[in-house]
Amino acid sequence: MTRPKSRHGGRVTPKGTRPDKRGGKPRLSPEARYCLELMEASAAEFVASGPDADEADRWASGVQDFVAFPKTPVGAQPTHVLDHARELGGAAGAAMTAALAAYGPSRHRATARWQLEQMAAAGDAPPWATAVGSAAPVEAFLRRDEWGEECEVTIHYERPDGSRHGLAVEIGWFMGGAARGLHLVSERHGLASTGTGRTGVEPVSLADARALCMRSLDVLTVLASRTIDDAEAAELQDVLGFEGFELGFLTEQRLGLLPEGGSDGALFVSAPPDRSALLDEFTQAPRPSSEGDAEFSNMMAGLSLFGLLCRDGDILHWTPCRVDTFVDDFIPGRSPTDGPECLECGEAHPDTFDADFVSTVESAFGRWLRFAAEHSESSKALLEENLYTAAESFGYWRAAASEHRGERVGVPDLWLPRAS
Template identity: 30%
Template sequence: MARPKSRRGGRVTPKGTRGRTSQRAVTGRHRPVPDDRTTRELAMLVADIEHCIDTHDDDDLIATETAVSCTIGMHLTSDWNPFGVRAPAVLAHAETIGSAAGGVIAAGMSVYGPSASRQRAQQVLDRLGADGASVPPWATSLGAAEAVGAVKLCDEWDEYAAVVVDFARPDGSVHEVCASLHPFGWGIAHDLAVTPAGQSAPRLQEAGLVAETIALDAAQELLARGLEHLDEAIADWWDNDLDLDADIDLRMLVGQRVEALPSAERTCEGDAIDDEDVAERLADVVGGFVDLPFPLGEHKEDLAGLVVAATMFSQACRDPDVLRWTPPRIETFIERFLPLWDADDDLSGYDPFAEFGEPGDGFEFSGERLATIDSAFPRWLRYVAERRGDGPETLEQNLAAAKASLRRLRVKITGSPIPLAAPRIQWA
C-alpha cells in the first residue's frame, strides 16, 4: 500500500481500495464539533469502509478482515499511528451516521480497536442493529477464530526464525498467522502474513528453516515482543524510508490474533530484566577483554571501539547475550553493522533492514584500524567462547565466518584481500 511519508491531512486507504468522499449528512445528538482534519479523516474512514462493504467476498473472509482491520488501523490513533483519530471520536461518528458503514466500523473497533474501547464499540454495534441499521452479517464474524497450534521455524543457530500459528473459525476452516522475527533487529516482527493454513511452513523450510512445535503461550511471547518493536519501527516509518507497507496493512489483524493467544504466567519478579544488571554484565565482559594482554601493533583505542561496537550490536539482537556469537551474527556485525556504526549515535542510525552499503565516517576505517580488527576480533571470539563454555566446533565455525567476513570487509574498504602485516604478539 503506497502511502505518502506524512499523513497530516493526507489520504490513506487499504491496498486495492478506491476511497470516495462520503456525502452522508451527519445528524444525531449533540457532540463536540471535530476539527477540520478529524472531519476529513472520519469521512475517509467511512468511504473506505463503504468500499470494503461493496467489495466483500463471502468466500474470502481473510481478505475482508484484512481490509477492515487495515482501514481502521490507518485512521485510528495508536502507538504506531500518531496521525489518526482517537477511538471515542471514531465510535461517536459511527453511531451518529447510523448506517451499514457505522455498524462495520463499530464491529471492527470491537475486535481490532484499543481494549479500553471494545466494550463501548460492541454497545454501539448492538444499538445500531436494534435501530435497524443494515449491518452486514459477516461483520459479527470479524475476529472469530481460536488458536489451535503453533510452530517455530529457525535455522541451525536459532538466529533467523519465524512463528506460525494456526487458527480455526467456527465454520471449521483453518488459517494461519505467520511472522518472521529479525535476528539482528531486536526480534522485530516482519513479513507478516495471514493465509489459508499450510502455506508458510513449506516456503520457510525451503529457505533452510526447521520447524518445531511450540506452546501457544511461547508463540504469544515471541510475537508480542516482535510486534512491540514493529510498532516502534512503524512510528518512525512516517518520516523515513523503511519498507513496511505490507506489515502495516496487517498490523491490526495480526495484533488481534496475537492478543487472543494465552499468555505465559509470570510467577517470579526475577523474570524482569534489570537494566543495571545488564550494564554491569556488559562492563564486566568488556573490561575483562580489554585488560587482557594484546599483540604489539594493535591500537588500544581501536580495540576498545571494536569491543564497544560488538556489545552494542549484541543489544540489537533478538538474543542479546553479548557472549553468544554465531556465523550469521558475525557476518552481519562485520559486514553491515560495523562499517556504518557511529559511537556517538549508539544504535540510533542502525537499520536492520538495510543492505550492505558504503562504509560511513562513523568508524573511520584506516589501514591501522582495519589491522587491529583483523587481529582483535578472532581473539574476542576466543574470549567469549571460553567465558560461555562453547565447544571447539562452535569456535571453529565462528572463526571461519570471521575470516571470510573480514576478508570481504577488507576488499570493500581497500580493494584488496591482502591484510596489512599482522601485529606481533607482545605479552609483556
C-alpha cells in the same frame, strides 16, 4: 486504496473532530469528513473485489488508520464512522461497521456489533463481514532457523465455520529481540508455509506464545516510540526491517484471545550474562603490534554494545548471521579517526574507511571469535563457519574502502532498547 497507510509509519491526515460546545457527538470537521470519504472509498473498492474472511480481516485492521482512538485522536470519531456506515448501507457500510466491531476502540465495539447484526438481518452484510474478528485460538508453534536466531511464533485460530488461519509474529535476534513482522496466514495457502526455510519447529503453549509475542512487540514499541531525527528513523527502518504494521490492530485482538501467565524464557533472558571478567582478560592479553590502541579500544566498545543489543545479551555467543551484521553494518562507523568535514553539519564524523581501523578490527575480531569459542560451546561448534563469514565480510569492507577512499559513509550509532 484498499490498504491504507498505517499510522505507525507516519501520518499525514490532520486531526479529526472538535468537541461540540452544546454536548453530544463531536462536531464533524472537514478533516474528519475527509477521513470518512477515504474510508468509504476504500470500503467500496474492497467489497467490489469479492473478498473472503482472511482478506476482510486484513482490510478491517488496516482501515483503523482512518479512525480516532483515545491515544491517537486523529481521524474520524467512531460514532461518526458508524453513522456514516449506517447511512451508506450495503456491503460497504457493513464492512466499515464490521471493522469497528472487531478492531475499533473497545468502548465502541459493542455498539458496532449491534449495528452489524441489524445490517445482517436486513441482508446488507455478506458472510465475510460478519466473520471479521471471529477466531478461537487452537495451537501455537515456535520456529527457529538453523542457528536458533531468527524465530517465528505462529498461532492457529479457528473460525465458527471450521476454517483456520494463522497469525505469525517474526522475532529477530538483534535490537533486543524486537518483532520483525506480522503476517496473517490463510488456510488456502497452507499454514505450514510459514515454516519455509526453518529447520526447527516445536509446539508451545498458547500462554507462552502470547508471552513471546508480547515481549517482542513491547521491545519494538520502545524502539519506535523514541523521539528520533530523520537519520535515526532511516537507521531504525533498515535495522528492524519491520513488515505488517497494517495488522497491528488485528494482532492486538488475536493476542488478547490467548491466556495470560505464560513465559518468554524460550527466547528471552531475564538478565544478560556477566562477561566483564572475560572481556578484561581478552583486553589485557598480549596483542600484535600491528593493532592500534585507539582502534582496538573502539572495537571492544563496539563489541560490548553489540552483544547487549543481541536478544540473549551474550557477547560470547556468535553465529554467522551475527558475524555478518557486526562486520558489515555495525562496526565500520566506529573508527577513532575523523573523516572529512560533513557538508550538512560542519563537523567531522568517524571515518568508515579508515585503513588502520579496518586492519585492527580484522585482526582483533578473528582473535575474539577464537577466544569466544574457548569459553562458549555454541560458538565453538560454529567457529569455522564464523571465521569464514568474517573473512568474506572483511573482503567486502576492504573493497568498499578502495572504491570510496576519502569518502565518509558513516554508520549512525544504534541505541539500546530499555527493558520492556
